[in-house]
Amino acid sequence: MSIIVKTMVCLIAVPVTVFGLYVVSHGHLTPGGGFPGGTVIATLVALMLVAFGKGAGGKLGGRGFLSSLESIGLFLFAFVAFLGMGSTFFGNFLANTGGIFGDPVAFGSNPGNVNTGGVIPFMNLAVGLEVFAALSLIILIMFTHSKEDTP
Amino acid sequence: MTFLVEHGPAIAIAIPFLAAFTVPLVAKLGGRVRDGCVVLSLALTEFVVLMLAGDVLANGVRTYALGASVPSLTAPAGFPVRIILEVDAMSALISLVAMTIAFLASLFSLKLIPAKEGLGKFFALFLLLSAGMMGMCYTGDFFTLFVFFEIVSISSAGMISFFRSGESFEAAFKYMVISVTAGLFLLFGVGILYGNYGMLNMAAIAGEVAAGHSLLDVAAISLIASALLFKSGSFPVHMWKPDVFQEAPANVVVMILTSSLVGLYVLFRILFTVFGTVSTAVAGWLIVALGAVSIIVGVLMAMPQRNLRRMIGFVAIAEIGYVMLGVGTGLVSMQPVNAFGVNALSGGLFHIVNDALNMSLIFLAACAVAYITERRDLSGVGGLAHRSAPLAVFFLIGLLAISGIPPMNGFASKLMIFESVFFLNPLLSVIGITGSILMLAVFVKVFVALFLGTPYEGKLRKTPKTMLIPMFVLSVLIILLGLFAPFAVDTLITPAAQALLDPQAYIGGVI
Numbered sequence: 102m103s104i105i106v107k108t109m110v111c112l113i114a115v116p117v118t119v120f121g122l123y124v125v126s127h128g129h130l131t132p133g134g135g136f137p138g139g140t141v142i143a144t145l146v147a148l149m150l151v152a153f154g155k156g157a158g159g160k161l162g163g164r165g166f167l168s169s170l171e172s173i174g175l176f177l178f179a180f181v182a183f184l185g186m187g188s189t190f191f192g193n194f195l196a197n198t199g200g201i202f203g204d205p206v207a208f209g210s211n212p213g214n215v216n217t218g219g220v221i222p223f224m225n226l227a228v229g230l231e232v233f234a235a236l237s238l239i240i241l242i243m244f245t246h247s248k249e250d251t252p
Numbered sequence: 253m254t255f256l257v258e259h260g261p262a263i264a265i266a267i268p269f270l271a272a273f274t275v276p277l278v279a280k281l282g283g284r285v286r287d288g289c290v291v292l293s294l295a296l297t298e299f300v301v302l303m304l305a306g307d308v309l310a311n312g313v314r315t316y317a318l319g320a321s322v323p324s325l326t327a328p329a330g331f332p333v334r335i336i337l338e339v340d341a342m343s344a345l346i347s348l349v350a351m352t353i354a355f356l357a358s359l360f361s362l363k364l365i366p367a368k369e370g371l372g373k374f375f376a377l378f379l380l381l382s383a384g385m386m387g388m389c390y391t392g393d394f395f396t397l398f399v400f401f402e403i404v405s406i407s408s409a410g411m412i413s414f415f416r417s418g419e420s421f422e423a424a425f426k427y428m429v430i431s432v433t434a435g436l437f438l439l440f441g442v443g444i445l446y447g448n449y450g451m452l453n454m455a456a457i458a459g460e461v462a463a464g465h466s467l468l469d470v471a472a473i474s475l476i477a478s479a480l481l482f483k484s485g486s487f488p489v490h491m492w493k494p495d496v497f498q499e500a501p502a503n504v505v506v507m508i509l510t511s512s513l514v515g516l517y518v519l520f521r522i523l524f525t526v527f528g529t530v531s532t533a534v535a536g537w538l539i540v541a542l543g544a545v546s547i548i549v550g551v552l553m554a555m556p557q558r559n560l561r562r563m564i565g566f567v568a569i570a571e572i573g574y575v576m577l578g579v580g581t582g583l584v585s586m587q588p589v590n591a592f593g594v595n596a597l598s599g600g601l602f603h604i605v606n607d608a609l610n611m612s613l614i615f616l617a618a619c620a621v622a623y624i625t626e627r628r629d630l631s632g633v634g635g636l637a638h639r640s641a642p643l644a645v646f647f648l649i650g651l652l653a654i655s656g657i658p659p660m661n662g663f664a665s666k667l668m669i670f671e672s673v674f675f676l677n678p679l680l681s682v683i684g685i686t687g688s689i690l691m692l693a694v695f696v697k698v699f700v701a702l703f704l705g706t707p708y709e710g711k712l713r714k715t716p717k718t719m720l721i722p723m724f725v726l727s728v729l730i731i732l733l734g735l736f737a738p739f740a741v742d743t744l745i746t747p748a749a750q751a752l753l754d755p756q757a758y759i760g761g762v763i
Contacts, residue, residue: 168276168373169276169277169280172273172274172276172277172376173277175272175273176270176273176274176277178273179266179269179270179273180270182266183266183270185319186259188319188320188321188322189259189262189316189317189318189319189320189321189322189323190259190262190263190266190316190318190319191262191318191319191335192319192320192321193319
């Protein structure tokens, strides 16, 4: 691809990642969450593959790494659910305890407090990791199997 | 122990899920660790399911609200919230069958599949399918049912074509198209119910339906029932089954066979428990008719087949027909309940258990033959009984059990179905018995061709222990269930039939 495309991809890489992480980490407050946020970050992989060609896939760690990342994300999700077993499966043992993500939710309309939600932010992070890795993997496989090499 | 039972419904679904996500990671440590993880997790789940079944049979319905402060807090303000799992005698029975088959199939698959890269992903799909089946058994609300339904579809389709052999892509594509269509039907039906009642909990909706129903409910029940018939592969939508049986790996076929029986269970759960007042004799007769046609079509199509796996696929369609014949008769004679209806229902439910065991045994034996001879096409193979006696015995036991010959379990359940269906219409019994005899003819032909005659000349691999053990366990279960059929019916089947006939217990578990 031309130098314009490459430069643009480098320029928007940081905003795209930051926006994706914002969507993931504010999943319990605003529309979004793990799935949309992970998708946003994965678009960066698509952009990089288009701009820099198949070689960029290897720099991301390749299929094995992304595949492991995907499993780790899923594992974390199920693990956090298991941690709630003190009450029930999926029990929210962190909410309203005052610790991390443990502030009680204010009553009435308010701008929202990131430090609430208990285990939900953790599950959003796990889902975000999983979706990012899985979608990147899909894009990578589709891209490496395509006949035309764009750059 | 109490912890395991109290959290049993969630644990039985969660362990296969957790293992499915762990196995691709653990697979990097080596084949043995991966296999151990798969078998151990399924064995643990089997143990939990057993404990849970014992508890449910002794103490009645057990509910579990995910994320609540205590498991039994299902309806805090008289209105059901959260995802609720509900286990009664019926779902406990089916989950026990499904998990037993999943555990044995996982053992069988250890040596069946050539060691290849990416096997961790195959077992991840295998465990996801187990978890999906557990979820379909235990779920107490419609949307979760849809989610697990889709999990079963996607993981099955992935496994059918996992090794990219032969025409497996075509089989997987066919299965996927049918499953996705079925999933959309189910989602549409669930959407109608949600719009109508503003909730998704099965027990709560059952309570509302009992108070009065509209035409919308009839539309929803038709959509949901057809979706589940797609999944179970009865007559009008049976065409995916022979293809899948022909092309998929043996362990996958056994799992898909079991998942179709789980689909039938969900159908019966919805027809009896949720829409018990709506599903009148018409629905029952429809199920009976579809079952009878399934028997005829399945057996007639099985006879001319030259491919053994494809033939077993058609027989599986006929076997589903027997279950539908029995349970449909139970549905026809539900209002008012009469003795032969209950007997037919018990027979149909007993046949679900027997069908899972018998079909699994005969299919695994057939695939073990393909494994030791190292051939996909078995047309030139004969006289194997001289060289591999255990396989011949296992195949013979499966054959006798499927054809309903005493003292096997197939005889017990088929007799219950025939003797009670006779009161509904004698012609149905005739169809059933003729189908059963033709199945015997079909399988005896195969048995003679494969195992009898001049000893097999070619090279033979040794049958691995991990294949013999599952087949041995299945044979023992088949013979025990056949010899102690009255005991099995009294302890397992009758409570399940009562659970279907008495929706109030299911509704009362939540509200």
